[in-house]
Amino acid sequence: MSESARDLARKLLAGNGIKEMTAQPAAPVAARKPTRVIRGPGRQFADHPEVAAAVAKQAAIEGVYASAGMPNPLFLPRNSPNDTVIRALGTELVNFSAYNYLGLSSHPRVIAAAREALEQYGASASASRIVSGEIPLYGELEQRLAGIYDVGDAMVTTSGYLTNAGVIGFLLRDGDVAFCDSLIHGSVVSGTQWAGCRRIGFRHNDPDSLRSVLKMSRSGFDRALVVLEGHYSMDGTVGRVAELAAVAREFDCAVMVDEAHSFGVFGATGHGIREHYGMAGADVDIWMGTLSKALGSVGGFVAADADLIGAMKAAAPGVAMLTGAPAPSGIAAALAGLDVLEAEPERVARLWHNTRVFDAALRERELNLGDSQGTPILPVIVPGEFRAGFVSATLLQRGVYAGAISAPAVPVGKERLRFFVTSEHTETRLVSAAELLAETIALADQLPAAMTG
Numbered sequence: 001m002s003e004s005a006r007d008l009a010r011k012l013l014a015g016n017g018i019k020e021m022t023a024q025p026a027a028p029v030a031a032r033k034p035t036r037v038i039r040g041p042g043r044q045f046a047d048h049p050e051v052a053a054a055v056a057k058q059a060a061i062e063g064v065y066a067s068a069g070m071p072n073p074l075f076l077p078r079n080s081p082n083d084t085v086i087r088a089l090g091t092e093l094v095n096f097s098a099y100n101y102l103g104l105s106s107h108p109r110v111i112a113a114a115r116e117a118l119e120q121y122g123a124s125a126s127a128s129r130i131v132s133g134e135i136p137l138y139g140e141l142e143q144r145l146a147g148i149y150d151v152g153d154a155m156v157t158t159s160g161y162l163t164n165a166g167v168i169g170f171l172l173r174d175g176d177v178a179f180c181d182s183l184i185h186g187s188v189v190s191g192t193q194w195a196g197c198r199r200i201g202f203r204h205n206d207p208d209s210l211r212s213v214l215k216m217s218r219s220g221f222d223r224a225l226v227v228l229e230g231h232y233s234m235d236g237t238v239g240r241v242a243e244l245a246a247v248a249r250e251f252d253c254a255v256m257v258d259e260a261h262s263f264g265v266f267g268a269t270g271h272g273i274r275e276h277y278g279m280a281g282a283d284v285d286i287w288m289g290t291l292s293k294a295l296g297s298v299g300g301f302v303a304a305d306a307d308l309i310g311a312m313k314a315a316a317p318g319v320a321m322l323t324g325a326p327a328p329s330g331i332a333a334a335l336a337g338l339d340v341l342e343a344e345p346e347r348v349a350r351l352w353h354n355t356r357v358f359d360a361a362l363r364e365r366e367l368n369l370g371d372s373q374g375t376p377i378l379p380v381i382v383p384g385e386f387r388a389g390f391v392s393a394t395l396l397q398r399g400v401y402a403g404a405i406s407a408p409a410v411p412v413g414k415e416r417l418r419f420f421v422t423s424e425h426t427e428t429r430l431v432s433a434a435e436l437l438a439e440t441i442a443l444a445d446q447l448p449a450a451m452t453g
């Protein structure tokens, strides 16, 4: 990686709130060196502990569903777009497993735009932008996103995951720190590992916890980035972004906000958590998001100060450098998705109306919604990995698809089914799914304890 571009980006970030600080003497390398774990013969992975565990777990899951004569909800083969009604298992299922909040992924305008781009530019960008030139679609979407976030510029990427990993990996290094909400997405964790910086957690969505962590630890590091989400995908909680960003500023930290599940969902026009709280663009240093959820396409984006974006475009591995540019059809689809969102803000209103209907139907049936705040992500807690899997598979047999989530994605004992509501669900379907779910959980409660551990 070009050190000078990285240094430039770090300086720009410093200009947005982090002043150069006298670095604390780092702990001696020898003291921090982890003990090397010998995992097995170098060329074989069959005895690699994580490979062996994943293979054994997959086989066990398949075995359980096969012996119970139930469909396996994992990797379910589907023959339709990921809409509110899908075709799978030879029938139609009411679907709650897609992040397609506004039903845009199969909207005729989105499909037409993608098809046109496919015909004009081909299926692949075939190289990175820096070496193979630009097509106007990239700049067009970037300017729209920069405007929405009220910042200097934006960059589109091939993946939301890689955007978090690559941006953090590019901006932080040994001696720096990322202060992360305890429920932060795995892609941010990957970014900190890539960066080689420290990662320190604070209690989920808790400004007091962030403040005490910063009081205790901030001075021990050079650059510091507080990383938050607008809408947390496992619990359906709303990021207290404005308050947490203000605390971060008190301690001279930069702030990065992941809008993966909040763009298209929050704000009267679906412009995300900034619109929801009425924040200024500059209250946050790095706005990150995905094109693969409400916008109905695939890819990621980052919006920030123009020079910072320029540096990342030229030199951040994985988001721009050493990686292919996003497929033209995906960017055209996202642009068309944005057009539909802006032309039809009633989709956002309908999403929230449907959410209220479903939330009320679940609560009336006294289901455990955990920490949910009544957002379009509605977790229904069904403790026990087997029980949650049983409920998901039984629902599938009865025509409803909602994924079961277990450890390590959520704590043991907090296994759940996650329901993603969209603007396109009908009230009738929402209420009957709630009823079916309540019946199925009651059925699972009758299973012998030995089967539901």
Ligand SMILES: Cc1ncc(COP(=O)(O)O)c(C=O)c1O
Pocket (backbone or CB within 6 Å): 159, 160, 161, 162, 164, 185, 187, 229, 233, 258, 260, 261, 290, 291, 292, 298, 299, 300
């Ligand atoms: C909070 C969050 N950030 C980032 C990502 C990664 O985005 P993508 O799926 O576009 O790679 C996800 C994906 O689910 C997510 O939930």
